[in-house]
Amino acid sequence: MQTGFGYWDGKSSNKNMASAYVMFLVYELLCVVNLLQAQLFDQQDCEILASVKNTMADLPGGISFLSTWEFAANVDPCESFTGVECITVDGVNRVGSLFLGPQFAGAPGLLGTLSPSWESLVYLTQLTISAGEVKGLIPYSVGNLQNLQIFF
Numbered sequence: 193m194q195t196g197f198g199y200w201d202g203k204s205s206n207k208n209m210a211s212a213y214v215m216f217l218v219y220e221l222l223c224v225v226n227l228l229q230a231q232l233f234d235q236q237d238c239e240i241l242a243s244v245k246n247t248m249a250d251l252p253g254g255i256s257f258l259s260t261w262e263f264a265a266n267v268d269p270c271e272s273f274t275g276v277e278c279i280t281v282d283g284v285n286r287v288g289s290l291f292l293g294p295q296f297a298g299a300p301g302l303l304g305t306l307s308p309s310w311e312s313l314v315y316l317t318q319l320t321i322s323a324g325e326v327k328g329l330i331p332y333s334v335g336n337l338q339n340l341q342i343f344f
Contacts (some may be wrong), residue, residue, distance in 0.1 A: 193325055233269055233278075233285045236312035241276065241287070246290070249302035251324055253295050257302065279315055286315040295321030302326055310334050316343040 245261045260274040270278035270285045279288035290313075293301040300326020310316075310333040317339050334343070 201291040233311070234287075237285075237287045238263070238269065240307065240309060240313055241273065243309055244265065244290075247307045248302045248326065251300035251303050253300055257294055281315060287313050288315055289318040289320075290316060291318075291320045291322075292326075293324055300324060306331055306334070308333065311336060313337060314339065316340055320344045322323070 202238040221238055228246070241261065242263055245258055245263075248258065250257050250259075255275055260272055261269070262272070268285070269276050269287075275291040275293070276287060277291075278285040301322045303325035305328035306321075306326065308331045314337065316337050319334070319337075319340060320342070321344070336342070
């Protein structure tokens with residue numbers, strides 16, 4: 193039988209299939225190794241970030257700051273969320289610094305209120321909220337963050 197690339201002898205197809213299968217297994221093994229090496233993100237910290245996103249929004253005419261905050265499987269907030277910086281504690285990523293809103297002059301910032309629950313962000317050392325229309329009281333739980341050094 194002739195194929196578009198030459199003659200088919202029935203044996204080379206089996207070799208190609210075996211080769212493709214081996215490559216597939218190697219790829220799968222690399223994926224598993226990458227997953228094992230990946231840092232876990234603390235679930236409670238993730239819930240706080242989701243709460244922040246639910247109580248705030250980008251001001252019209254500004255950059256889309258919160259659009260990078262996509263809560264989906266295999267999304268690491270430490271790598272993809274604008275304004276989130278993490279530290280690793282016992283192999284788990286925790287929020288270390290949180291910069292809410294664009295950090296440059298002339299940017300409209302965010303609007304909304306601060307989420308009432310902050311208590312699980314126990315490793316948070318810096319919380320910065322850019323100018324905008326964030327209103328309301330500072331939640332009591334922010335005052336209980338023992339590692340918070342900068343609140344601006």
